[in-house]
Amino acid sequence: MTAAISVAGLTRRYRGHRALDDVTVDVEAGSITGLLGRNGAGKTTLMRIVAGQEFASSGSVRVFGASPVENDQVLRRMIFIREDQAYPDVKVGHALRVASWLHPNWNGEVADRLLADFGLPESRAIKKLSRGMRSALGIVIGLAARAEVTMFDEPYAGLDAVARQVFYEWLLAEYVAHPRTLLLSTHLIDEAAGLLERVVVIAAGRVVLDAAADDLRGAATRVSGPALAVDEFTAGRPVWERRRLGSQESVVVAGPLARESSVRT
Amino acid sequence: MSTWINVVRYHLVSRVNYLVLPWGWLAFAFAVDIVIFAFIPVGHHVVPTARGIVQVQDDSGRYAGGMGAIVLVFFAMGVQSVARSLPFALALGVSRRSYYTGTALLAVTLAVGYGLVLAALQAMERATGGWWLATHIFRVPYILDGPWYLTWLTSSVTLALLFAYGMWFGIVYRRWSLPGMLAFIAVQVAILLAAALLITWSHAWPGTGHFFVTLSAAGLTGLLAAATAALLAGGYATVRRATV
Numbered sequence: 142m143t144a145a146i147s148v149a150g151l152t153r154r155y156r157g158h159r160a161l162d163d164v165t166v167d168v169e170a171g172s173i174t175g176l177l178g179r180n181g182a183g184k185t186t187l188m189r190i191v192a193g194q195e196f197a198s199s200g201s202v203r204v205f206g207a208s209p210v211e212n213d214q215v216l217r218r219m220i221f222i223r224e225d226q227a228y229p230d231v232k233v234g235h236a237l238r239v240a241s242w243l244h245p246n247w248n249g250e251v252a253d254r255l256l257a258d259f260g261l262p263e264s265r266a267i268k269k270l271s272r273g274m275r276s277a278l279g280i281v282i283g284l285a286a287r288a289e290v291t292m293f294d295e296p297y298a299g300l301d302a303v304a305r306q307v308f309y310e311w312l313l314a315e316y317v318a319h320p321r322t323l324l325l326s327t328h329l330i331d332e333a334a335g336l337l338e339r340v341v342v343i344a345a346g347r348v349v350l351d352a353a354a355d356d357l358r359g360a361a362t363r364v365s366g367p368a369l370a371v372d373e374f375t376a377g378r379p380v381w382e383r384r385r386l387g388s389q390e391s392v393v394v395a396g397p398l399a400r401e402s403s404v405r406t
Numbered sequence: 407m408s409t410w411i412n413v414v415r416y417h418l419v420s421r422v423n424y425l426v427l428p429w430g431w432l433a434f435a436f437a438v439d440i441v442i443f444a445f446i447p448v449g450h451h452v453v454p455t456a457r458g459i460v461q462v463q464d465d466s467g468r469y470a471g472g473m474g475a476i477v478l479v480f481f482a483m484g485v486q487s488v489a490r491s492l493p494f495a496l497a498l499g500v501s502r503r504s505y506y507t508g509t510a511l512l513a514v515t516l517a518v519g520y521g522l523v524l525a526a527l528q529a530m531e532r533a534t535g536g537w538w539l540a541t542h543i544f545r546v547p548y549i550l551d552g553p554w555y556l557t558w559l560t561s562s563v564t565l566a567l568l569f570a571y572g573m574w575f576g577i578v579y580r581r582w583s584l585p586g587m588l589a590f591i592a593v594q595v596a597i598l599l600a601a602a603l604l605i606t607w608s609h610a611w612p613g614t615g616h617f618f619v620t621l622s623a624a625g626l627t628g629l630l631a632a633a634t635a636a637l638l639a640g641g642y643a644t645v646r647r648a649t650v
Contacts, residue, residue: 194496195649211646213409216499227493227650235419236494242412243498288499 144203145170145290145322146191151200153186153346160186162346164200168324168339173316175337175354176326183346184326185223185294191324192221192292204290220244220288222279224295233270233278234263237285244286251315252285258307272299280308284315293325305329309336334358359397365390409500413508414515416495417487424516428479435475436543443468443541468536472543473550476520480565484513484572489579493650506645510638513569521562525554552623560627567634574641581648 146168153161161183168174176184189195191202193209193216202209209215220240228236233256241247256263259277261270270278276298283293297305313336316323327333340357342350350357361381364371368390375394382393418424446468487509495505528544536542544550550557578590605614621629 189649192496192499193501196647211501211503213501213504216501217409219499221497221499223497226497227490229420229491229494231419239412239416239419239494240498242415243409243500282498286498 143170144168145205146324147201147203147206148187148191149201149203151187151190151202152198153183153190153195154198159346161190164343164346164348166341166348166351168322170322171320172338173312173323173325173336174339174341175330175333176324176341176343177328177330178326178343179328182343184343186346187343188221188292188294188324188326189223192216192219194221217243218289219292220283220286220290221292222283222294222296224276224298226275226279228267228275228278230268231266232263233261233265233267236267236278237263237282240282240286244288246287246319248285248287248319251287252281255281255284255311258311259304273301273304276300277304280311284311287315287319287321290322290324293323295326295328297327297329305332309333312336361393361395362397364392364394409504410508410511413495413500413505414512417491417509417512420491423486424483424512428476428483428520431479432472432476435472439470439472439541439543440537440539443470443539468540469542469545469547473524473546476524477564477568480517480568481572483516484569484574485576485579487512487569488573488576488645492580492648496650502645502648503642506642509573510570513573514566517562517566517569520565521558521560524550524561525558528557529554549623549626556623556627560623560630563627563630563634567630567637570634570637570641574637574644577641577644577648580650581644 144167146166148164148166151161151164152159164183164187176187178184186195190197191204191209193211196210204215204219207215209219237252237256241249241252255261259274259281261274261277261281265274267275267278276296277300280293280296283291283296297308300308309332312323325333334354337354340350340352340354341348364375366374366389368385368388371390371392375392378394378396380392380394384391492502492505496502500508524544528550531537531542531544544557550560552560575587575590579587582589605611
């Protein structure tokens with residue numbers, strides 16, 4: 142495995158708290174990696190530091206083997222679209238044109254088709270766009286740029302279910318047509334699960350899980366139903382999470398279920 | 407180099423800000439000056455004498471402050487060139503260094519181009535006898551009062567200076583918001599105050615006055631150019647650790 146992004150012992154301290162605490166993670170070149178975690182876990186901070194937008198307190202970040210900080214050689218091969226991406230006061234078409242100048246692999250046809258699929262008018266001023274439309278614009282730019290390292294922070298914030306589906310389909314199609322290293326943060330784990338080859342979970346600034354998505358499938362099972370039945374069924378298994386609402390219960394247990402038990406009624 | 411050019415093109419996407427506003431604003435100020443002076447008769451000073459009031463024709467002309475408009479616009483352009491456009495440039499993989507260099511390149515290019523237009527307007531003003539109203543809008547006594555190439559040079563340097571000054575303001579605001587900007591202004595006032603006190607204590611006011619009075623327009627332009635370079639260096643040092 143060759144790492145496109147290599148983070149070692151990365152710590153970012155802000156006054157009073159550690160946004161990132163000794164994070165060590167490698168992102169394989171030519172893969173789709175999901176960065177999962179709750180709000181405030183440190184996903185955005187990690188990506189900002191990898192993109193050279195923020196500075197590390199300690200530790201090292203290497204992209205293509207070199208530090209990305211103020212390094213044009215590395216930065217011009219990267220793109221990082223944030224959830225709260227700020228744009229200058231211009232029109233959608235202008236922003237796309239600027240991105241096309243700065244990214245040599247820019248594909249105008251992909252951009253046009255994405256715009257059409259999202260129903261995003263090129264002549265609209267960016268500041269007039271709704272939350273979801275702004276996210277869509279970020280997706281268009283991030284995918285059409287075909288940068289070797291492409292990072293999305295919560296790319297579908299504000300997008301409706303149909304638009305999210307457009308995003309997932311395009312992400313896979315573009316990844317196949319033009320392989321690159323994709324890193325996206327998300328908390329819609331269920332929806333994105335099918336896309337991801339690798340999953341990195343961070344909580345309170347620390348990496349708590351870093352595994353291939355295939356290894357994780359079946360690592361846990363959710364059992365729900367009448368509380369008494371659920372308790373009987375899950376007795377003796379390690380329970381990760383237990384939620385109760387009235388007489389109904391939902392429990393997450395470790396490990397896959399044996400075949401005969403999954404057909405038991 | 408190509409990244410710098412692309413940063414320049416990135417800024418110029420906001421055509422209105424850089425190409426339309428300065429001239430629109432200047433045209434407005436020009437119109438205001440012309441209207442005002444059109445209603446004031448040329449150079450008739452009334453002077454009371456012992457045997458009645460006489461009118462004295464004054465040929466030196468009148469000066470208007472319309473030029474101040476474009477200078478202000480350059481300051482504003484400098485501020486927003488960083489405050490609004492930096493995050494998207496960094497998102498697209500431009501380093502702060504390239505962004506700053508490209509923006510400074512834009513500042514110098516605009517200043518030189520617009521300085522030339524101002525020199526041309528001054529020449530027209532001279533040819534028309536002050537727009538047929540003995541009015542000097544593009545001629546500023548002592549500073550912009552020489553041959554066209556000196557006007558070009560001095561106005562270019564002045565515009566670049568204002569842009570660089572605004573740019574530094576924009577970067578300071580990006581990094582430290584309003585408290586930082588107020589501190590930035592406070593430091594500048596403190597430096598001026600310290601200089602004034604220093605001159606007072608060393609009884610150097612006559613010398614200082616003499617220095618500025620005898621300074622030629624070209625010498626002043628040199629000073630302004632040095633100040634521009636200092637402002638650009640300050641902005642560069644500040645942008646290197648800016649985060650978005």
